[in-house]
Amino acid sequence: MTAYILRRLLYAVPILIGVNLLTFVLFFVVNSPDDMARMHLGEKRVTEEAVQGWKAAHGYDRPLLYNAEASGMARLTETIFFEKSARLFAFQFGSSDDGRDIGYDISQRMWPSLAIAVPVLLVGLAFNISYALFIVFFRATYVDIGSVVLLVAMLSISSLFYIIGGQFLLSKVFHLAPISGYDTGLHAWKFLILPVIVGVIGGIGAGTRWYRTLFLEEVGKDYVRTARAKGLSERLVLFRHVLGNALIPILTGVVVVLPLLFMGSLITESFFGIPGLGSYTIDAISNQDFAIVRAMVFLGAVLYILGLILTDISYTLVDPRVRLQ
Amino acid sequence: MSGTGSSKKGLRGSRLMSALSLLILLSGCGDASWNSPYPATDAVSQTVYSSFDERPKHLDPARSYSVNENVFLAQIYEPPLQYHFLLRPYRLTPLSAVEVPVPSYFDAAGNPLPADAPASEIARSDYLIRIQPGIRFQPHPAFAVDAEGRHRYHALSPSDLTGINRLADFPETGSRELTAEDFVYQIKRLAAPWTHSPIAGLMQQHIRGFQALAEQLATAAGQAPLEQIATLRASSLEGVEALDRYSFRISLTGKYPQFAYWLAMPFFAPMPWEAEVFYAQPGMAERNITLDWYPVGTGPFMLSENNPNLRMVLTRNPHFHGETYPTEGMPGDRESGILDDAGKPLPLIDHAIYSLEKESIPRWNKFLQGYYDSSGISSDAFDQAIQIDSQGEPILTEAMREQGISLLTSVEPSIFYLGFNMLDPVIGGDSPRARLLRRAISIAVDFEEFISIFANGRGLVAQSPIPPGIFGHREGESGINPFVYEWRQGHAVRRSLDEARVLMEQAGYPGGMDRETGRALTINYEAVATGPDDRARLNWIRKQFAKLGIELVIRSTDYNRFQDKLRNGTGQVFMFGWNADYPDPENFLFLLYGPHGKVKYQGENAANYANPEFDRLFDEMKFMEDGPERQAILDRLVEIARTDAPWIWGFHPKAFSLHHQWMHNAHPNQMANNTLKYRRIDPALREQLRHDWNRPILWPLWAGAGLLVLLIVPAWWLVRRRERSTAL
DSSP states (O other), rough: OHHHHHHHHHHHHHHHHHHHHHHHHHHHOOOOEEEEEHHHOOOOOOOHHHHHHHHHHHHHHSSSSOOTSTTTHHHHHSSSSHHGGGGGGGGGOBBOOOOHHHHHHHHEEEHEEEEEHHHHHHHHHHHHHHHHHHHHTTTTSSHHHHHHHHHHHHHHSOHHHHHHIIIIIIISSOOOOSSSSSOSSSGGGHHHHHHHHHHHHHHHHHHHHHHHHHHHHHHTTTHHHHHTTTTHHHIIIIIIHHHHHTHHHHHHHHHHHGGGGOOOOOOHHHHTTSSSSSSSSHHHHTTHHHHHHHHOOOOOOOHHHHHHHHHHHHHHHTTTOOOOO | OOOHHHHHHHHHHHHHHHHHHHHHHHHHHTSOOOOOHHHHHHHTTSSSEEEEEEEEEEEOOTTTTHHHHHHHOOOOOOEEEEEEESEEEEEEEEEEEOOOOOOOOETTTEEOOOOHHHHHHHHEEEEEEOOOOOBBBBGGGGGGTTTSOOOOOSSSOGGGGGOOSSSSGGGOOOOOOOOOOHHHHHHHHHHHGOOOOOOHHHHHHBBBBBBHHHHHTTTTSSOOOOHHHHHHHOOOBTTTEEEEEEEEEEEEOOOOOOOHHTTTTGGSOOOOHHHHHTSSSTTTTTGGGOOTTOOOOOOSEEEEEEETTTEEEEEOTTTOOOOOOOOOOOTTTTHHTTTTTTOBSOOSOOOEEEEEEEEEEHHHHHHHHTTEEEEEOTTTTTHHHHEEOOSSSSOHHHHHHTTTOOEEEEESSSSEEEEEEEHHHHHSSSHHHHHHHHHEEEESOOHHHHHHHHHHEEEEOOOSSSOOOSOOOSGGGGGGGTTTTTEEEEEEOOHHHHHHHHHHHHOGGGGGGGGGTTBBOOOEEEEEEESSHHHHHHEEEEHHHHHOOEEEEEEEEEEEHHHHHHHTOOOOOEEEEEEEESSSSSSHHHOGGGGGHHHHHHHHHOOOOOOOHHHHHHHHHTOSSSSHHHHHHHHHHHHHHHHHOOEEEEEEEEEEEEEEEEEEEEOOOSSSSOOGGGOEEEEEHHHHHHHHTTTOOOOOHHHHHHHHHHHHHHHHHHHHHHHHHHOO
């Protein structure tokens, strides 16, 4: 398995270089270094001299990808792309274009994101799986039909509606929780209740429907019939056998998103005033802060690759037939 | 036995969980309402609660040039002057200075000239600024000294910074008295290339020796930060000189009366060299401990928490000097109660907490719940807050009045205009044909409708570039643009479309058809459109031009490309705006001054308008003192601009703000940003009303629990029944 993981990690290197290059090209197609300088210097009274000064101070006065004036390898290394991207592979994110240490900011902002994402994932997973098994228990009855109708209705509603509706009902009308805000440590709990409830409810429709489909596929298989024939109760059949065998697709969906939980949710964090990573990239794009954009895209790509590797490893844990070579 | 044991364990577990839940509830809520976002201990403190929606980018006064940054900076830094809180028109008063400086003028030979000397004779203007003795900087580690008087934190090694992540992690602080050298140092910082001050280009035109210093410092641009600071301290600026501990002189080239207004901006606030040295030490920037993040000022407040992703906290500066609440106001101010605190020492509050609220809905709801003391009004909430009375005036709705909320409105010193690119061969230029075309379009584009639809009526149609409240603005019949409006029964009435069509015909475009080519006139409109909300606005603009048969082609793009088009002069029509730096007509009319043309000179004249007479009169007007003579020239300038119509004058936005009844001394002042020190609150009343407005309604909890039981019990029963049932 070690060889497999190493091989996968090596495969990741060209992928990350490609992601970096693509991000770089896309960013600079839209924003030139001059645009970035003007954005950072402000709207008024910006002179050409000031623009050139800013570019020189921030290393954006070099060619983008190829330095024709240099010689040898310097043609590639004395470029904005190389100088801004090479250090990422050592996880040195450097400073944002307005001077903030990106690594520090990420380390500070990922915890509030996790504080919402982890409970939403765990509670949502527990509820959705339980509810899906319950529906499967009553498959082809009115409980099943009614639940499917309810779930389809729930997944058809925009997540924004759940957020605004949750804030309106629980905070504005019933005064049970703060509408938005955040605090550190144990004081954070009362700010997390509302977003977690909204997050869980908002995910029930799609999540339960998905698990129901997985379980229904399993429940018709021979081993389930054998288990029933042996006299096992329906609850044991569902929770022990069906759930166990449906774990591979569940894990595929869950483990791959685990690393991405760090990245937060833009809309949830914006509406609930959670100081997470959700808006970090979007704010950087609107502020034309390439340093943050490239760091966050790189981090997202790394975490996604990591998630896929973890998924593969988790297969071996739940299914002894799977071997990684 | 085992079953009993497990049930006991279960019971114990559930009791434990219940107790824990109760404990958490009690610990978290205390006496505060359940939906309060603030700790209960803050309830009765002298704290103002507000919000911000965009993270400040710079808090270095040499770099910051943005309104949302000034909200904080203006409370922390004290330039020599400020705007009077109450008096109108806007008037400069001393802040850290003893008095408003009166410039002395000199000719080329250095001989003194009288105050009324012609500007052409004035080779130099000197501003002698005397500062108040005894002003002290806020407590800061940069000033901390040891027993031998050496700076405690000026030679830190990397190991000294272990465990330091915030400014507050430094255990010791100090302070010192403000001196004239601190002002001189800050002005030199404006010239330093590594500071990237946005006004460096402007100041090098005015402050003597500024450009020379900038060129000299450019050679030090590659030095380490501490060396740069040493170079900056050692260098001198010809036009700025500390005369003694409490006075300094700024020497300008020629005459520049508007310079006094710059002395009221944070750019000219004092900067202690100790702070720069402190922040420039190795390891500080890596910890985000920078001057751009932790300001050091002498103002009434200091930034005690800077977490712009969550909140910014201003705390009373214990060293603040004895400024008092103004005793003088406008007629009616005493009756309105705005002078009730006259003569009291400032600031009147201890803290101000600004929370990040990116979305307008939660921000508005928190204001209604009493968790923000003041609020603007978003478009979504406008109908909930404002109704229009029979006189056409905005008033509060019944719901707002019941909550004791008050409304303040004021016209902003800003203008949004539709500009014509005067370099364009069709729409621009000074040919009679193009001028008639622009006038016809000016009549057709109905900005009253625009304000009504897209600004909820919060705007005043502009008759010229000069907004109300700025010298040169005229009200009434004499103030209307006669090419677009006529005066009927005491009101300005937009001229009819028929008149516009006649103008079109005279211009050679009858019914929108170009008489020379026989084709429909097509004009390009440059727009920055970012979302579906812009579509309605763009459709509206297209319809305005269609009234005259003109086909408007919308060329949407992002802001960068839009700016490129303006810089290159490739656009035809565009909407743009300007927010005043200072309350002087020069700051608006320079937007039409030829030598500030965007394409030729990279200036702020986005329409590239150039009229020799206008430019000559502008040069004359900008050096004059306010008075009848200046007014006459302003009238002529406005008349020329109206005749040439390089802009459709658009509108001046109106600011609406709401305040709860416990917030006192809220008064619109569009020029001053340092008004937090005047605010006073009644925390007991606020706490009482917050409590009344936010009593938790618990029945939904019981109903939810009941519903859960109603769902679980039958489900459980169904499961059991199904499990026990036989196959047949």
